[in-house]
Amino acid sequence: MSTDAIKLMINGVGHSVAGVTAGTTLLTVLREKLALTGAKRGCNQGVCGACTVMVDGAPMRSCLSLAANCTDQDITTVEGLALDGALSSVQQEFVSGNAVQCGFCSPGIMISAHALLRGNRALTAEEVRAGLSGNLCRCSGYKKIVEAIVKASETRP
Amino acid sequence: MELVKPDSLDAAVDALQEDGAACLSGGATLVAMMNSDLVAPDRLVSLRNIPALRHVRYQADGSVVIGAMRHHRETAQETNFRDGQSVISEAARQIANPPVRNMGTMGGSCAFFDPAADYPPALVAADARFLLRSSEGHRTVSADDFFVDWYETALKDGELIEFVVIPPAHSGSIGNYTKLARVSGDFAIASVALVMAMEEEVCSYLAVAVGACGPKPARSREGEADIMGGRLDNSAIARLTDALDALLDPVDDVRASAEYRRRVAPRMVRQAIRKAQKVLSEVR
Numbered sequence: 327m328s329t330d331a332i333k334l335m336i337n338g339v340g341h342s343v344a345g346v347t348a349g350t351t352l353l354t355v356l357r358e359k360l361a362l363t364g365a366k367r368g369c370n371q372g373v374c375g376a377c378t379v380m381v382d383g384a385p386m387r388s389c390l391s392l393a394a395n396c397t398d399q400d401i402t403t404v405e406g407l408a409l410d411g412a413l414s415s416v417q418q419e420f421v422s423g424n425a426v427q428c429g430f431c432s433p434g435i436m437i438s439a440h441a442l443l444r445g446n447r448a449l450t451a452e453e454v455r456a457g458l459s460g461n462l463c464r465c466s467g468y469k470k471i472v473e474a475i476v477k478a479s480e481t482r483p
Numbered sequence: 484m485e486l487v488k489p490d491s492l493d494a495a496v497d498a499l500q501e502d503g504a505a506c507l508s509g510g511a512t513l514v515a516m517m518n519s520d521l522v523a524p525d526r527l528v529s530l531r532n533i534p535a536l537r538h539v540r541y542q543a544d545g546s547v548v549i550g551a552m553r554h555h556r557e558t559a560q561e562t563n564f565r566d567g568q569s570v571i572s573e574a575a576r577q578i579a580n581p582p583v584r585n586m587g588t589m590g591g592s593c594a595f596f597d598p599a600a601d602y603p604p605a606l607v608a609a610d611a612r613f614l615l616r617s618s619e620g621h622r623t624v625s626a627d628d629f630f631v632d633w634y635e636t637a638l639k640d641g642e643l644i645e646f647v648v649i650p651p652a653h654s655g656s657i658g659n660y661t662k663l664a665r666v667s668g669d670f671a672i673a674s675v676a677l678v679m680a681m682e683e684e685v686c687s688y689l690a691v692a693v694g695a696c697g698p699k700p701a702r703s704r705e706g707e708a709d710i711m712g713g714r715l716d717n718s719a720i721a722r723l724t725d726a727l728d729a730l731l732d733p734v735d736d737v738r739a740s741a742e743y744r745r746r747v748a749p750r751m752v753r754q755a756i757r758k759a760q761k762v763l764s765e766v767r
Contacts, residue, residue, distance in 0.1 A: 348486035348527055349517055370518045372511060372583060384556075384585040390514040391586075394486045395507065395529050438581065459668050460580025 332394050336362065337406030346393050353377045353388035356403060364404035364433040368462075375461035378434035379403050385441045385460075404433035407440060415482040416440060416475060425474035427465035435461045439475045449479040484525060490532040492645065496618045498528045499641045506530055506643050508552050511579075511587035512595040536590070536645070539563075545651030547571075551590025551644040556581070558589060567609065567678030567690075568649050570658025574605035574676065577660065580668045590644040593629070596636050599670035599738070603630050604694030605660055607702055608676035611649050617642040630699040653688035656680035657762055661755050663747060665738060671695040672739040675751045679759040686715050691723070691752055696744045697732035715760055723756075724749035 331344040334355070343359050353370075356362040356379070368374035370389045377389040380402035407414045416439045419425065426432050435458060442449060442457040449457075454475045455468070463471065486507070489495040498504060503525030507513055516522045530536055536552035541563050549558060549571075559575035578584055578592070578601045592602050593613070606626040613629045615622055618641060626647075629637045638644070652658065662674040674694035680687045689707045692700040706726030710719050733744035 348484040349523075351514065351518070371515045372586075375580075375582065378582050381585075385582045386586050387511070387582055389518065390510045392486060392507070392510060392514060392527070392529075395488070395510070395531060441581070457581060460582045 332397050334393065334396060334401065335399070336360065336401045337403060343393070348392065348394055350393050351389050352379070352391040352393045352396050352401070355393040356388060362403050362405050366430055366433060368430070373462075374431075375434045375438070376431055378437045378461065380437055380441065383441075383444075385438050402437070404436055407436060414440065415478040416443065419474040419478040419481075420471075423470050423474040423477065425470040427463075431461055431463040431465075435463070435471060439478070442475065443479055443482065447479070449476055451476055454479075484523065484527065486527045486529060488529045488532050492533055492535065492616060495528055495530060495533060496616055496641065496643065498526065499643060500618060501526050502640075504528055504641075506590075506594065508588040508591035508594075509554065509586040510591075511583050512591055512597075530590075530643075547649040549589055549647045549649065551646055552588050553590075555579070555584035555587050555589070555592075559584060564649070564658075565652065566654060567652030567656035567658035567680070567688075570605045570609055570660050570676050570678055571602075571611075571649055573658060573660035574601040577601055577662050578668075583668075589647055593647070594636060594638060594644055596630055596634055597670065598630075598633055598698060598700075599672075599674075599695040601660070601662065601671065601674065601694070604674055604676040604692040604700040605658075606647065606649075607700040608678050608690045608692040609649050609652065609658070610690065611647050613637075613647055614645045615642050616645045621645065623648075627700075627702065632698045652678055653680045656688050657759055657766075659755060659759055659762075661751055661758075663751060670738065673733075673744050673748045673751055675748075675755045676700075677752075677755045677759055679756065679763070681715075681760065681763045684714050686711055686713065686719075689723075689756075691727070691755070693727055693731065693748050693752065695733075696748050697730070701727055701730040703727050703730060715756060720753050720756055724752050727752060 331342045366376035368376035372387045372390045379388045505524035507527045507529045536550040538550045540548040555575045555578045611626040613624045663672045676692045678690040692702045703726040706723040733741040
């Protein structure tokens with residue numbers, strides 16, 4: 327059953343999206359209606375973290391969020407992390423440190439990392455691991471990922 | 484399926500009257516179930532636009548009143564718990580992971596009642612009370628009576644959790660919550676929520692609830708009464724763990740066997756008591 331078009335604020339841009347049913351998740355709208363395919367559908371159960379987006383400044387699961395319930399919220403996806411074409415410090419450190427293998431988990435991890443970096447001080451590896459405890463990587467382990475985020479926390483402007 | 488977003492508690496309980504209506508709070512449980520085709524409510528009543536449900540209130544008698552929509556993250560960071568009330572924030576800190584703690588709520592978690600979840604044993608050990616509201620009014624139910632059986636609570640059709648009251652804990656008590664899980668953030672294999680106080684060598688207060696080892700948190704008030712007023716020697720603790728063991732009814736699941744749970748639960752209770760004893764002796 328379709329409802330009226332809903333309005334969503336994503337990466338600072340207002341979108342009007344038609345054909346969204348009550349049970350449609352934010353992840354489905356991002357990927358299938360708005361072609362914002364950075365957030366990934368892994369488990370669709372809130373466990374893997376690949377779909378993580380920022381909602382009102384806090385990382386949340388877009389697969390567990392109903393789009394029609396997000397109309398008054400400010401949503402940031404991985405596509406919104408770079409400013410004016412310049413990669414964020416986290417993104418830059420992922421590139422420099424080769425902290426990406428297949429890349430499926432990277433968008434969710436970068437969102438969690440941006441939330442961690444808001445404290446404006448250098449982070450320990452332990453703090454980064456706790457902050458990433460809701461993001462699974464099945465390629466290679468987390469060493470380079472953690473190192474990249476620690477480095478971003480030390481070098482950001 | 485339709486989604487409605489009432490902006491008052493009265494409108495929410497009205498919207499819940501329809502057959503097949505369900506409350507949507509953080510979505511961490513309900514939407515996961517919908518994604519798996521395990522549930523398909525006809526009407527979702529989103530509680531997001533009712534600010535009062537997000538609040539925490541502190542009462543003059545020391546009670547902490549937690550709105551049903553309060554997120555795990557907020558309860559984990561609560562600084563106004565006194566004495567053994569902190570068993571609640573300790574449990575909240577161990578739920579899942581940061582994004583899920585940003586979404587999930589105390590009301591949502593308790594209404595679903597996975598017996599391996601973290602709040603149920605902590606709320607039972609803290610003697611918490613649920614305030615339930617429907618179009619007919621409200622009623623108060625103890626945590627012990629709220630959690631009925633696997634995934635079954637005292638909630639009736641058309642009723643919602645408005646808030647949870649954490650009463651003042653025994654003066655000088657401490658709370659701790661211990662969870663055994665395969666990895667940090669998973670549901671518990673077994674968990675122990677404890678509130679305890681000592682006067683010199685004598686145990687002056689004890690409440691212990693065991694989670695994930697049966698259809699509801701296990702608590703032996705007779706066993707606790709037996710231990711209070713005496714020294715915490717090995718035989719006293721063994722009497723309590725025996726009393727608790729008689730109440731456990733664990734099952735085999737993907738996390739552990741029933742036999743394993745029976746083996747570890749008494750040891751976890753003993754360790755939790757010994758740890759609390761050590762902390763309390765250092766405070767003195």
